[in-house]
Amino acid sequence: MIIAVDGPAASGKGTIARALAGHYGLPHLDTGLLYRAVAFTVRRLELDPTREADAVAACDFDDLTLADPALRDDDVGQLASIVSAHPLVRASLLQRQRRFANQQGGAVLDGRDIGTVIAPDADAKLFVKATPQIRARRRHTELQSRGDTTSFDRVLADIRVRDARDSGRDAAPLIMASDAALLDTTFLSIEESIRRATVLVDAALAAKAKTAE
Numbered sequence: 001m002i003i004a005v006d007g008p009a010a011s012g013k014g015t016i017a018r019a020l021a022g023h024y025g026l027p028h029l030d031t032g033l034l035y036r037a038v039a040f041t042v043r044r045l046e047l048d049p050t051r052e053a054d055a056v057a058a059c060d061f062d063d064l065t066l067a068d069p070a071l072r073d074d075d076v077g078q079l080a081s082i083v084s085a086h087p088l089v090r091a092s093l094l095q096r097q098r099r100f101a102n103q104q105g106g107a108v109l110d111g112r113d114i115g116t117v118i119a120p121d122a123d124a125k126l127f128v129k130a131t132p133q134i135r136a137r138r139r140h141t142e143l144q145s146r147g148d149t150t151s152f153d154r155v156l157a158d159i160r161v162r163d164a165r166d167s168g169r170d171a172a173p174l175i176m177a178s179d180a181a182l183l184d185t186t187f188l189s190i191e192e193s194i195r196r197a198t199v200l201v202d203a204a205l206a207a208k209a210k211t212a213e
Helices: 013-024 032-044 052-057 063-067 074-083 087-101 114-118 132-145 152-168 190-212
Strands: 002-006 028-030 107-111 124-129 181-184
Touching: 002 013, 002 114, 013 028, 013 107, 013 124, 013 190, 028 032, 028 087, 032 052, 032 063, 032 074, 032 087, 052 087, 074 152, 087 107, 087 114, 107 114, 114 124, 124 190, 132 152, 181 190
Parallel strands: 002 107, 002 124, 028 107, 124 181
Antiparallel strands: none
């Protein structure tokens, strides 16, 4: 069973995907961490994130990099949005994501192109969204908890820039799959979002089972 969870930055997709993985007993992959690892490597090697060749060179990172807490830094997130727009970077990481998705028993993956590119035949697909203001508030609160003093206005501006870049890129843009269920978390608590996500996934699995009869 493969569950695809897509959506823009700070929409809640990661929290929801982790909860779904626990609920259904499946492994989980935050695919955004792969791009953050590329961005982190670009920064560490002092490469240019806007040059596709430099970004591709950073794709050969050690898996241990994925556990580095520095990947969660906001500046790494900004660089990740830049390197992820390069088609060759996405191609380089494609098979790694597909292998994870197609492992025995299935998996839960969250990102921006899971239901459209990585696992288009996923058994259940969710597209999680929220208003830019709400997402910026969540990200700002998260940053504050880590001692980051970035202002709310800066976070909101960065969210809008990332949305435009992710949706406007030529390679695997952020779009909702035609067969995905929409989950708007703007006015939902974390618990409510997870409950609603579980209901939507259960409905998708039931519909798939009925079709297979």
